[in-house]
Amino acid sequence: MEHLLINHYETAAVILFGIGFLNLLLQNNLVKKVIGFGVMDSAVYLFLASQGYIEGRMAPILVGEVAHAADYINPIPAGLVLTGIVVSVSVTAFSLALIQRLYQKYQTVNFDEIVQLARQKGDE
Amino acid sequence: MPFVYNFPFFSIFICMISGIVTPLLKNGRWAYRLSLFASGAGLVLSSILLGTIGPSGQSYSFMMGHFPAPWGNELSVGPLEAVLAVAICLVMLMALLGGRKDIFDDILPEKQKLYFIMMNEILAALLALTYTNDIFTAYVFIEISTIAACAIVMAKDQSATLVATMRYLIMSLLGSGLVLIGIVLLYCITGHLLFPNLQQRVLELVATGQYTMPLTVVVGLIVLGLGIKSAMFPFHLWLPPAHGSATTASSSVLSGLVVKGYIILMIRLFYKVFTIEVIRELRITNMIFLFGLAGMIVGSVGAIKEGHIKRMLAYSSVAQLGYVFMGIGLGTDIGVMAACFQILVHASTKPMLFGCASALSASRHHNKQLHALRGAAYENKLAGVGFTVGALSMIGIPLFAGFAAKVFFASATMAQPVKMWMTLLTLALSTVLNALYYIPAVTVLWSRPVDGETGEKQPKDPAFAVSTVVFIAAVFFLGICYQPVVELIQTGLSLL
Amino acid sequence: MSKMARIRKEKKTPWQKFCAWVNGDAAEQMLLPAQPPKESKKKAAKAKREKTTSNHRKDMGLGQFDHIYRICAVLIGIAIVSVLMAVVLKLPLFGSPDNPSVNEVVERYVEKGLEETGAVNMVAGMILDYRAFDTFGESSVLFLAVTCVTMLLMRDRNNTDKKEDMLTAQEHVIEGYEEDIILTKISRLIIPCALVYGIYVVLNGHLSPGGGFSGGTIMGSALILFAVSYGMIRMSRFFTYATFRKVTSSALMVYAASKAYSFFTGANHLESHIPLGTPGAILSSGLILVLDICVGIVVACTMYGFYALFTKGEL
Numbered sequence: 001m002e003h004l005l006i007n008h009y010e011t012a013a014v015i016l017f018g019i020g021f022l023n024l025l026l027q028n029n030l031v032k033k034v035i036g037f038g039v040m041d042s043a044v045y046l047f048l049a050s051q052g053y054i055e056g057r058m059a060p061i062l063v064g065e066v067a068h069a070a071d072y073i074n075p076i077p078a079g080l081v082l083t084g085i086v087v088s089v090s091v092t093a094f095s096l097a098l099i100q101r102l103y104q105k106y107q108t109v110n111f112d113e114i115v116q117l118a119r120q121k122g123d124e
Numbered sequence: 125m126p127f128v129y130n131f132p133f134f135s136i137f138i139c140m141i142s143g144i145v146t147p148l149l150k151n152g153r154w155a156y157r158l159s160l161f162a163s164g165a166g167l168v169l170s171s172i173l174l175g176t177i178g179p180s181g182q183s184y185s186f187m188m189g190h191f192p193a194p195w196g197n198e199l200s201v202g203p204l205e206a207v208l209a210v211a212i213c214l215v216m217l218m219a220l221l222g223g224r225k226d227i228f229d230d231i232l233p234e235k236q237k238l239y240f241i242m243m244n245e246i247l248a249a250l251l252a253l254t255y256t257n258d259i260f261t262a263y264v265f266i267e268i269s270t271i272a273a274c275a276i277v278m279a280k281d282q283s284a285t286l287v288a289t290m291r292y293l294i295m296s297l298l299g300s301g302l303v304l305i306g307i308v309l310l311y312c313i314t315g316h317l318l319f320p321n322l323q324q325r326v327l328e329l330v331a332t333g334q335y336t337m338p339l340t341v342v343v344g345l346i347v348l349g350l351g352i353k354s355a356m357f358p359f360h361l362w363l364p365p366a367h368g369s370a371t372t373a374s375s376s377v378l379s380g381l382v383v384k385g386y387i388i389l390m391i392r393l394f395y396k397v398f399t400i401e402v403i404r405e406l407r408i409t410n411m412i413f414l415f416g417l418a419g420m421i422v423g424s425v426g427a428i429k430e431g432h433i434k435r436m437l438a439y440s441s442v443a444q445l446g447y448v449f450m451g452i453g454l455g456t457d458i459g460v461m462a463a464c465f466q467i468l469v470h471a472s473t474k475p476m477l478f479g480c481a482s483a484l485s486a487s488r489h490h491n492k493q494l495h496a497l498r499g500a501a502y503e504n505k506l507a508g509v510g511f512t513v514g515a516l517s518m519i520g521i522p523l524f525a526g527f528a529a530k531v532f533f534a535s536a537t538m539a540q541p542v543k544m545w546m547t548l549l550t551l552a553l554s555t556v557l558n559a560l561y562y563i564p565a566v567t568v569l570w571s572r573p574v575d576g577e578t579g580e581k582q583p584k585d586p587a588f589a590v591s592t593v594v595f596i597a598a599v600f601f602l603g604i605c606y607q608p609v610v611e612l613i614q615t616g617l618s619l620l
Numbered sequence: 621m622s623k624m625a626r627i628r629k630e631k632k633t634p635w636q637k638f639c640a641w642v643n644g645d646a647a648e649q650m651l652l653p654a655q656p657p658k659e660s661k662k663k664a665a666k667a668k669r670e671k672t673t674s675n676h677r678k679d680m681g682l683g684q685f686d687h688i689y690r691i692c693a694v695l696i697g698i699a700i701v702s703v704l705m706a707v708v709l710k711l712p713l714f715g716s717p718d719n720p721s722v723n724e725v726v727e728r729y730v731e732k733g734l735e736e737t738g739a740v741n742m743v744a745g746m747i748l749d750y751r752a753f754d755t756f757g758e759s760s761v762l763f764l765a766v767t768c769v770t771m772l773l774m775r776d777r778n779n780t781d782k783k784e785d786m787l788t789a790q791e792h793v794i795e796g797y798e799e800d801i802i803l804t805k806i807s808r809l810i811i812p813c814a815l816v817y818g819i820y821v822v823l824n825g826h827l828s829p830g831g832g833f834s835g836g837t838i839m840g841s842a843l844i845l846f847a848v849s850y851g852m853i854r855m856s857r858f859f860t861y862a863t864f865r866k867v868t869s870s871a872l873m874v875y876a877a878s879k880a881y882s883f884f885t886g887a888n889h890l891e892s893h894i895p896l897g898t899p900g901a902i903l904s905s906g907l908i909l910v911l912d913i914c915v916g917i918v919v920a921c922t923m924y925g926f927y928a929l930f931t932k933g934e935l
Contacts, residue, residue, distance in 0.1 A: 003709050010708045017305065018701035024298060025693040033294060040301050048308045054722065055715040060742035061828065062734055062899075069727040070717075072742070076317075076726065079747040080260060083758045084304065086833060087267045090765030093926050094271060095293055097772040098278065100930065101779060102286055111290065112686075118287045125888055133887065137880050140760060144872045147767075147865040188753040190886035191736075194725045197753035232778065238771045245764055252757070264757035268764060275768045281778045305704075312711060315721035325720070338707045 009050035016043035030099045030109045034092060041088040045081045052077030129184060131173040132201050132255045135166040135209065139248035143241045152228065152236025159220055159240045163247055167213035174206040178612050183619040185257055185320075193257075194321045200257035200396070204464065204616020207609065208254050208388055214598075215380045215471050216247050222479035222591035223373025225486075230280045230371040239279045242272040246377060250385045257319045259307055259397070262389055266303060270296045270353070273382045276374040277366050288365035295352055295362040302349030310342045319396040330402055340406050343398055347390065347408055354386040356412075356449055357419035360442045364426065368435035372482040375434060376475030379441040384467050387448055391460060394452070395620035404455040413453025413543065417550045419446025424557035433481045433492050436561060437474065440518060443554060444470045447533065450550075454536055454543060457617055462532035464613045469517070469525040469602055476595035477514040479588065483507035484569065487582050494565060499573035504582060508569055510592040515562035517599050520555050525602035530555070532610075738896035738905030739826040748826075748908045755911075756879050759918055763872060766922045766929075773929040780933070788932070792853065800849065807849040814842035822916035826905040832912040836919025843924040852932055861935040864921055871917040878907050 004011045016039055023036025052074040060075035099109060106114050142162040146155045177183070183202030190196065220227075220243065231239050249269035256262050274296065278289040311317060313335045314325035329335050355363040363383075367375050394403050403409055423443030430436040444466070451463030484500040484507050485492045501508025517524035530551060537544040602609065712719040729746050739745035747755045773779070818839035825831030847855045885892045897904030928935050 003713075004705070007708050007711060007714045009714060010711060011705070014701060014704040014708055017301075017704065018697055021298075021301070021700060022694065022697040024294065024301075025697065026690060030290070037297050037301070041304075044301065044305050044308055047305070048311075050714060051308070051312050051719075051721055053715050054717050054719075057717075059829075060730065062740045062742065067731050067734060069730045072730045074721055074726045075729055075742040075746050076311075076721070078743045079751065080308075080311075082743070082747060082833060083260070083264060083754055086758045087264065087761050090271065090761045091267070091297060093765050094274070094768045094772075095290075095297070097769040097930070098274075098286065098290055098293065101772050102290060104779060105283055105286065114287060114290075118283050121283060130884065130887065133883060137876065140756075141873070141876050141880075143760070144763065144869055144876060147869050187887045188883045189749065190882070190892065191750055195728055196750050196886075232776050234774070234776060235771055238767050241767050242764070245760060248760075258751075258754075260751070261754050261757065264754050264761065268757060268761055271761065271764045271768060275764070275771060279771065309707060309711075311721060313720055315719070315723045316725065335710060338710050341703055341707050 007050075010047055013043045013047035013050070016040075016046065019043075028110045028112050030102070030111050030114075031096075033111070034095050034099070037095070038088065038092060041084070045084055048077045048084070049081050126176070128173055128176045129186060129201070131169040132199050132205070132209070132251070133186060133188070135169045135213070136248050136251045136255070138162050138165050138169075139244050139251065143244035143248065146237055146241045146244065149237060152231075152233060152240070155237040155240035156220070156224070156227070159243050160217065162244050163213050163217040163220065166247065166251065167210065167217055170206060170209040170213055173201070174203070174210050174612075177201070178203045178206060178615075181615040181619060183616075186255075193318050194316060197261055198257040198318060199255040200319065201255060202616050202619040203612045204620060205254050207468070207612050207616060208464075209251055211468050211471055212247070212250050212254065212381055214594075215475055216243070216377060218591040218594050219373050219376035219380065219475045219479070221587040222475065222595075223371065223376060223482070224587045225585055226372040226482055232281070235279065235281075239276065242275045242279070243373075243377070245269075246272045246276070246382065250381055253385045253389045254392075257396075258317055259310070259319065259322065259393075260317045262393075263300075263304060263307055266300060266353070266386065266389070269382060269385055270300060273378060276377065277370045279374065280369070280371045282369070284365070284369045288362075288369050291362045292366040295359065299349040299352035299359075302345050302352070304349075306342050306345030306349060309338055309345070313338050313342075319392075322397045323399065326398055326402065330405075339402075340408075343403060343406055343408050346393065347412065350386045350390045351412075351415070351449075354383040354390075355419075355442055355445055357415040357422060357442075357446060360419060360423065360445075363442055364430075364435045364438040367438035367441060368432060372478055375438075375478040379438065379478065380471045380475040383441070383445060384448075384471060387445075387452075387463075387467065391452065391464070392620065394460075395617065400455060400457070400460070409453050409455035411453075412449050413455075413546075416446045416449030416451070416453050417546060419443065419449060420550055420554040421446075421557070424554055424561070428557065428561045430561075431494050433485070433494050433497065433565065434478065436494070436565070437477050437481060440558070440561070441470070441474055443558070444474070444518070446554075447529070450547065451533060451536065454540065454547075456536065456539065457614075458532075458536040461610065461613050461617055462529065462536045464617070465532055465602075465606070465610060466529045468609065469529045469599075472595055472598040472602060473514045473517050473525060476510050476592060476599070477518075479591060479595075480507040480511040480514065483582075483585070483588055484511065494568055498568055498571060501569040502572075506589055506592055510596060511569060512566050513596050513599055515566050517603065519558045519562050523600070523603050525599045525606075528603050528606045734899055737908060738899060739908050740900060740905075741826055741828060741831070744826045744831050744908060744912070745905070748831075748911045749906075752879055752882070752911070755915075756875065759872060759875060759915055762918060762922050763868065766868070766925045769926060769929050770935075773933050774935075775933045803849040807845050811842050811846055814845065815839055818842060818916070818920070822912055823902055823909070825912035825916075826908045827900065827902070832915025833919055835912075836916040837923055839916065839920035840923025840927075843920060844927045847924070847928065852928070852934075855928075859924075859935075864925060864935050868918055868921050871914040871921075875911055875914040875918075878910055882907060 020036045020040025020043055024033055024040060027033045027036060054073045057073045058071055060072045102114055103109055106117050108114060139162045142158050146158060149155050181203060186199040186201060188197040188199060246269055249265040252265040253262060274289050274293045277292060278285050314322055316322045316325055329339060352359040367379050394400055420443050423439050423446055427436045427439035430439055447466050448463045451459045451466060483504050484497055487500060487503045488496050517526040520526045520530045534548060534551060537547040729742055733742045733745045734740065737745035737749040818835045821830035821838060822832055822835030882892055894906040896906050925935060
């Protein structure tokens, strides 16, 4: 339990990941599905960003002339999070555009309804 | 360093740069030519590379920048990667040739250029997934291929394709989320992102027994994520609508290459990061094995029930991917070798089947229901022959590629008695099931139309002819002269 | 209709209220307090459709399948969360300097970063020099995303009908003569500041927090603000789809070319001949500055492209 409290960022990230994951699976509303995906991805970035932190050290921007590894936090997670965020922005834009098209066609954002309507159209 | 060693990097960059340049071109025709050039160049470069490093069995890592392994990005190249790259470029080129007519018919003229951007980027992403030596680069390119794959499904822009794309996108997002958290956890317990360093740390962790539980979870998450993206059995439901409703070239590329890209990455991760022994000890292979077996049966049953020819082929892809997972699930070198061979077999057969199915339905007003295609083979003999060859190969008739793959799977199981019985039984059952839907389909195609009804005559399409002939040749090559290919795969696997 | 009427009539428990709030029904109720009794055609059609779909579902036994699916999904979700929790229990401690991730890689990035890449900002040095291939892939992802959105939303005969065309025409007319004076005056003040700030962030990417992605977003927001306050017609005087294509493609080309050069020289152990400059100066750190500018341009165009395509379906 204590471990969970010390790793509180990771714990929160895992809970958020679960929330996002369930939203992605359970929501019928496509926009809410995309929001769920956003929550899930942000949880992963929170997790990753918390890996970079080291108690009592500075942000990885050089101060002074010489750098000592013991003065700065880990810059790798920051870079990875940056890459990840760009990827999730792109994917979100793509899925929202797709939802907009589906809404134009079917006047609804409920995925079950869309599937039913598409099936009916196929039958006719 | 020999100049040839640069070729993987050149082929990836040629494809990416052609994707970037495409928006500036005049129209879809030029974009198409550029795509052909990119995949052709990739094919030539990869073949030269294979010719150089294949026979002597060399492997090397290629620095992407001025910094070596734990600091900078790297590519790693060996015979296996070179074989796969040749296959990927060849199938891409042939899919573009075979689907040319449908691309220009199905997609609006102003959007055709954008379609070819996606094709180029998919090729780049697949090559990068084949060559990369860095797990985070792999993640970025997984995302590229996901977005581009969804885009080529939806490019046809009909209600069915949009719904199928949405389904595909949701499943893919789920998969990449799981892969990403797996990678993050792996970084957290090892502190590395490059394959060689990761492997060293993983072996240390296994030896000391530290972090065993997190390591198991990492492998599980990555396998699950990549499995969702490559339609492993319980997660295969997105595949038939997506592959069945897209335009011909997209269907060919998706089922021939894109799903395989993730499996190739999985195999490389198993060898280069976790090592197959560790995976076997963690009992992950048994799970993959069972999912593979289930996929073989469920896919075939789905295909039997389907009346739409392209969706039937898509279900058959699920079954064929089941073979690949079964091979990986055996957890031995020879099993994985059979899986790699099956990847090549399926990549050369399924695009041909999709291409021929569309060509056959062209004379029936693009009606893809099987009963509408009665006698269609007489109007387009080459497509009929291509479909028949593909079907026989999928069933597993001797001399065709599918037979060789099945023999390899059967012989790969000899060492493990329990798995052997399961594998042999399922192989036999799945062969029967395959025959149950492919033979009726072929019979329908070659039976004389009842009321003398014939479709409209289609203009000759030399591009389609070239692609079908090349694919038929590939099927027979893999079915008869498989020995050199198998040797290359074996040396490649031992060098991974 | 049924849902809202029910909410209004029934006495609600706090839990139901909460549920309604979460689902956004409450806000809808507040925003549209007294809806006229006559239902719009669309809604009637929707209600009818709901009925048919629910019937359809019962016929096909989908209701049950849905139920099982939901239970399975919840179980899988709980399983994944609990497994991950168990993993967190075993993970190294937060913020401790002895974690496995603090190793020779970090050491070299921090200690040799300035010398080898010329960047004061180590994150910039890492993503644009040590691990530049990732970042190239990432820019391609953005490029692909905007291409996909164009494929979906750019007006063509598949996704527009007459009604929409009329609406757009109307909007163009309105844009033509009506200018919101507060908006235009204030944005005239803000847009130059935002642009300059964006350029500052891009150019200082290797010296301070920021870089191509953040600076590009700021510049993109300035472009969006311009389009909002002055209208698309004014915007199209200097920024059309052709410009967009040319600018994005050439920025990415420069990126690809410079990275290809540095990968090629690096892999073949050649001298790269690119001066790193004096640390801390704007013109320093070799290719990182060029890459940051390219990324900034691509991101700014992409952000504006998203806005324009989502609102109007054209660039």
